[in-house]
Amino acid sequence: MGESKLDLLQGTLDLMVLQTLAAMGSLHGYGIARRIEQISGDEVLLNQGTIYASLVRLQQRGWIDAEWGTSENNRKAKFYSITRAGRKQLAQDAAYWERLAGVMGRVLAMQNDGGRD
Amino acid sequence: MVYFFRQALNRLHAFFHKAPLDQELNDEMASHLDLAMEENMRRGMTKEEARRQALVRFGGVQQAKEQHRETRGLPWIDVLMQDLRFTIRTLKRDRGFTIIAILILGLGIGANVSVFSVVNTILLRPLPFRDPQQLVWITGNNGVGGLSGLTYSVDAFEDYRAQNKSLQDVTAYMPFYGQGDYKLTGYGEPQPVNGVMVAGNFFQVLGIQPKLGRLFTQDELVKGGRPAVLLSEPFWRRQFAGDPKIVGQTITLNKTPTTVAGVIPANFDFGSVFAPGTQMDIFAPAIVDEMRDWGNTMSLIGRMKPGVSIGQVQAEADMLFPQFYFRKTHPEYGKGYTGTVLGLKEYVSGKLHRSLVVLWSAVGLIMLIVCVNLSNLLLARSAARSKEFAMRSVLGAGRGRLIRQLLTESLVLSTGGAVLGLGIAFAVVTWLAHQVSIALPLLSSIRVDRSALGWTLLIAVVAAVLFGLAPGIKMSSSDLQESLKDSGLGASAGRKHDRMRSVLVISEVALACILMVGAGLLLRSFLRVLDIDLGFQPSRSAAIQVTYDDGGKDENRGPILQNMVDHVKAIPRN
Numbered sequence: 001m002g003e004s005k006l007d008l009l010q011g012t013l014d015l016m017v018l019q020t021l022a023a024m025g026s027l028h029g030y031g032i033a034r035r036i037e038q039i040s041g042d043e044v045l046l047n048q049g050t051i052y053a054s055l056v057r058l059q060q061r062g063w064i065d066a067e068w069g070t071s072e073n074n075r076k077a078k079f080y081s082i083t084r085a086g087r088k089q090l091a092q093d094a095a096y097w098e099r100l101a102g103v104m105g106r107v108l109a110m111q112n113d114g115g116r117d
Numbered sequence: 118m119v120y121f122f123r124q125a126l127n128r129l130h131a132f133f134h135k136a137p138l139d140q141e142l143n144d145e146m147a148s149h150l151d152l153a154m155e156e157n158m159r160r161g162m163t164k165e166e167a168r169r170q171a172l173v174r175f176g177g178v179q180q181a182k183e184q185h186r187e188t189r190g191l192p193w194i195d196v197l198m199q200d201l202r203f204t205i206r207t208l209k210r211d212r213g214f215t216i217i218a219i220l221i222l223g224l225g226i227g228a229n230v231s232v233f234s235v236v237n238t239i240l241l242r243p244l245p246f247r248d249p250q251q252l253v254w255i256t257g258n259n260g261v262g263g264l265s266g267l268t269y270s271v272d273a274f275e276d277y278r279a280q281n282k283s284l285q286d287v288t289a290y291m292p293f294y295g296q297g298d299y300k301l302t303g304y305g306e307p308q309p310v311n312g313v314m315v316a317g318n319f320f321q322v323l324g325i326q327p328k329l330g331r332l333f334t335q336d337e338l339v340k341g342g343r344p345a346v347l348l349s350e351p352f353w354r355r356q357f358a359g360d361p362k363i364v365g366q367t368i369t370l371n372k373t374p375t376t377v378a379g380v381i382p383a384n385f386d387f388g389s390v391f392a393p394g395t396q397m398d399i400f401a402p403a404i405v406d407e408m409r410d411w412g413n414t415m416s417l418i419g420r421m422k423p424g425v426s427i428g429q430v431q432a433e434a435d436m437l438f439p440q441f442y443f444r445k446t447h448p449e450y451g452k453g454y455t456g457t458v459l460g461l462k463e464y465v466s467g468k469l470h471r472s473l474v475v476l477w478s479a480v481g482l483i484m485l486i487v488c489v490n491l492s493n494l495l496l497a498r499s500a501a502r503s504k505e506f507a508m509r510s511v512l513g514a515g516r517g518r519l520i521r522q523l524l525t526e527s528l529v530l531s532t533g534g535a536v537l538g539l540g541i542a543f544a545v546v547t548w549l550a551h552q553v554s555i556a557l558p559l560l561s562s563i564r565v566d567r568s569a570l571g572w573t574l575l576i577a578v579v580a581a582v583l584f585g586l587a588p589g590i591k592m593s594s595s596d597l598q599e600s601l602k603d604s605g606l607g608a609s610a611g612r613k614h615d616r617m618r619s620v621l622v623i624s625e626v627a628l629a630c631i632l633m634v635g636a637g638l639l640l641r642s643f644l645r646v647l648d649i650d651l652g653f654q655p656s657r658s659a660a661i662q663v664t665y666d667d668g669g670k671d672e673n674r675g676p677i678l679q680n681m682v683d684h685v686k687a688i689p690r691n
Contacts, residue, residue, distance in 0.1 A: 029145060030152040047176025048149070052142065053188040060127035060189070061120040073155065077148045078141075085120070 013046075013054045015097065018090040021064060021082040028069075028077035029055060055080060063089050132190045142185055150175060200525040208529065214498060215530070218491055222534025225487035226576055227541030228480045230565065233572045234546050236473050238563045239466045245384050245562065246461075247324025248420075251285075253430055254464035255417040255456050257438075264292055268413040271405045273441040273454055274316075277417070280437055283430045285422050288322040289415035290315040290391070291403055299399060300664055302369045304356065307664050310370070311396060312346075313387060314403040320347075320381070322420050330364035330379025333402045337378070340406040344375040350383035352398035370399075386561050390465055391416075393558040409444065418461065431458040465558045479635065482628055484576060489625040492584040495527070496618055499588035520589045527585030528578075535577035539565070542573075587617065 020035050021027060027035065032055075033048040040046075058064045063086030069079045082090070131138055150171050157167035175181070186192070208215040243249045255277075258266035269277070269289075278287040290313055297309025317338040320327070328350060337345040346368070348357075357363045367374045387397040408414050421430060434456035442452040459467070466473075499506075506519055514522075543565050550563045663681065667673040 028148070028152070030149045033149075034156075047181070048153075048174050049146070049176040049178060049181025050184060052146070052181055053184040056185055056189045057124070060124045060131075062123045063120070071152065075148060075151060075155075076144075077152065078145045089120075 013050065014058060015090070015093050017051065017054050017058060018063065018082060018086055019094070021080060022087060022090055026067075026069075026079045026081040028071065028079050030077070032080065058086070061089075062086075128189065128191055132194065135186075135190070138189065139182075139186075142182060146175075146178060146181070197525075200522055201529065203522065204526045204529050207526065211498070214494065215533075218494060218530050219533040219537060221487050221490060222531055222580065223537025223541060225480075225484045226535050226538025226573060226580075227545065228538075229484050229576055230538055230542035230569055230573050231545040231549075232473075232477055232480045234542065234563055234565055234569045235549070235557070236477050237566070237568055237572075238559050239469060239557065240473060241568075244390065244462055244465065244559075249462060250460070251421045251423070252323070252461035253284075253419045253421060253427060254459045254461045255287075255419055255434065256459070256464075257413075257454055257456065259455065259457050260459070265413050267416070268292060269415045269417060269441075269454060270413050270443050271409045271411075271415060272443070272445045273438075274415045274417060275405070276441050276445075277434075277437060277456075281419075281430075281433055283422060283425045283433050284419040286318060286322050287417055287419045288316045288319045289403070289417050290319060291408070291414050292392075292416045293414060296395075297662055297664070299370050299401075300372075301356070302372070308356070309662060309664060310352070310398045312370075312399040312401050313397055314401045316403050316405070316415075319400075320385075322418065323385070325381065325385045327379035328382040329361055330377070333378060337376075338402050338404065340404055342404070344370075344373050345378045345402060346370060346375045347378055347400040348380050349387070349396075349398055349400070350380055351396070353380045356398075384562075386559075389559045389561045393560065412443075417456075419458075427458055427460060431456075434458055469557070475635075479632060482632055484580065486625055486628045486632075488580050488583040489621050489628065491527075491530070491580075492587040493618060493621045493625070495584060495588045496621070499523075523589045524581065524585045527581040531577040531581040531584075534580070535573050539570075539573055542569070587621065590617075 016036050017032055020032050020039075024031075024035060029051055030048070033046065033051050036044065036051075037046060055064070055066075059066055059080075062083060064080050064082055066078050066080050068076060071077045150168075153171035153174060154164075154167045157170050158164060162170065172178070244252070246252060256267045257269060260267065274287070274289050281287065292313075294311070294313050296311060299310040299312045301308040301310045317333050317335075320332050327347065330347075332347070333345055336342045348363075353359060353363070363377050364379055365377065367376055369375070381400060387400070388395040403415075419430065421427070438454040438456040440452065441454050442448055443450045510516070510519060546563055546565050550561055552560065665677050665681075667677060
């Protein structure tokens, strides 16, 4: 099933998690994973379990907070929310990604003109 | 960068709180799967199918947990702890092997660290003076022959001091002293005291400050001046119980009331630098005006000006010394000294340089033998364990992990050996430092210091790698299937194994032979020295130093000595 899906680059999952939390507010791990799958149009190859390594890393760096709470259908779950330091980091990383994506776009759009201007 | 430290702290915290964090992770993942199942069932799946789909989307639960733990804590320490625990269990099972290995290693490392401490003190560490590299030793007669040829007259000393341009200052001491030259009276039995006469600027040139009191003043250095003396710290503690009030008081030395000017700190040990094997109790001022007619009495020490080389001092000495008279008021006595300039450090340790390097190499060889020996033992053991290792590698342990396990084992062994060796070295060095009668310079300042600890660490790690390497190589090249089959070693593997052990045994015997031959030759020379016919039986004689009062008159001496001999003869023999 995974052949046609995108492999995640190192570090991209962290950025996706940060962005999801920044956009959606407080969410539990399953919610974050589902949200990323939906937004990516199921194009990303994501084992939902891998999100927990990303979450603990972000939490240890102080970019997100975690708290146990109750979901809308009364289930206990751990809810994550982005911190101020996390928002700053997100702004930095997003700017970096946009620059990189821009450059990659220009490079890949290069026409074969036989070396002439 | 702040997040980096924060993360490090959190990982450390997580390392020590595994159980609650794992519990929380389990809860969190369970709730994740519940939420996923619920959503799937809402979409119309059966309970079974919903659960299956949830697990598929989640991926491997164990892998996710493992990934989480690795991110969260300090996985390399976990692995290390695992290796250590396993190692200790294995070594406990093989108690005989462990004890022998640690004992051999301890002896090897102990010998090495002891000798290194001696070498470090005598050859490597600078002399315990201010700017010791500036100090030079000036000797006559190229430094060979009797003391009279190596020393200078007071006139020559003073002329050199006045005329040289390359030295900040020149000082001297009087090396013609004997054991117990001074007699201290007024404290019970008369005490023989070892003393040396030093020039007035002796301590200033070497850069030594008195611990208590002051150095000599001008009126204590002239003929007929006030008699004064400086005490060495060990003598002060021994004789005067370290009483600071003794400074400024008068003690009776050779019947002369003498003022105690001060105490010289213990870190200046005259004997250990200039006369190994002796201990100096007191320092008396050299009254140069009284000594002019005594002939050559001064051993010279100079302090070079900054930026001056020993070669320049030597060139100047070659010009100056031939001009110096033995006695200026009696030119008919003749003139013409020579001066050979050596760094003071070189003078103090030079004679020992070669023997110490030989000794150092010898203990190095011993260490090598220890390593080869242990390699052999480990190799024999690894042959017995090859099945265990084959099993582990079949169960999924990587080659790196297996070699790491072997290295951990040798590291644990060598750490044990290093601890034991340090203990041995500490005992040996402490014993050595208290041997006054061994004629090694600077002996009293020998100790196991930081560089000796560093040396131990280096030896231990190198040893571990050296003797862990052989079984490691063997292990990584061994054939899994062959090892697992009960009938075991095929012909080719067996031969390879044999060759390696042969090489080890041969090198071990060769190294031991070198040591044996060396030690044998040394013992032979030593026995030759013992064989010299002294003309009397040293085992049945004793030398006794006696203190007696001849009233300063030579003619009294004969009768006094005769009287003593008569008394000794009268002692009944048995």
